[in-house]
């Protein structure tokens with residue numbers, strides 16, 4: 260949707276990503292969770308990856324092949340520029356997750372701070388359909404969102420906050436019998452401005 264890409268292109272074009280509230284210099288939790296569920300050679304998708312340093316960390320660890328998908332061409336261009344020649348090892352996909360038809364499958368789907376922007380149930384249904392189509396049977400989805408006690412908005416947009424229980428129930432409603440929750444974590448993100456934001460991570464296994 261043009262509105263969505265326009266919004267995020269403006270966000271990423273307005274300031275250095277190191278000042279954005281979701282910036283993480285070292286994505287330790289994401290990296291640890293992915294490393295626990297992907298062996299080298301397993302394809303990993305950072306869904307709504309923006310300019311996150313996760314792709315750098317995955318390449319450093321020898322994980323992937325890595326794909327980064329985002330609705331913002333500006334974010335993808337910035338991430339590519341940062342990586343320099345290493346960007347050639349990454350597949351960059353400009354797409355809206357609520358409209359994306361995957362042409363490949365992945366062992367791990369990672370989403371940090373994207374699903375919670377989907378306040379419309381129809382968009383959540385489209386997202387989960389894309390996630391289902393993109394994950395291999397037995398693959399792992401890692402969904403990190405603002406928790407039930409997290410912020411009510413981000414980047415000027417409203418969000419839907421989720422406990423892990425509520426998120427697992429929503430995925431079960433949208434894709435009955437397709438995913439089984441295999442774990443959850445709580446996480447406190449500290450923004451560059453020093454504010455704490457409560458996150459949850461839910462891990463789901465796609466049933467064979």
Ligand SMILES: C[S@@+](CC[C@H](N)C(=O)[O-])C[C@H]1O[C@@H](n2cnc3c(N)ncnc32)[C@H](O)[C@@H]1O
Nearest residue numbers: 267281307308309311329330331355356371372
């Ligand atoms: C809060 S940022 C998080 C970025 C990254 N995951 C991180 O942790 O740094 C949200 C990201 O999701 C992207 N995004 C939002 N809605 C999207 C959608 N429907 N499809 C694809 N990307 C989307 C934005 O462009 C932005 O890069």
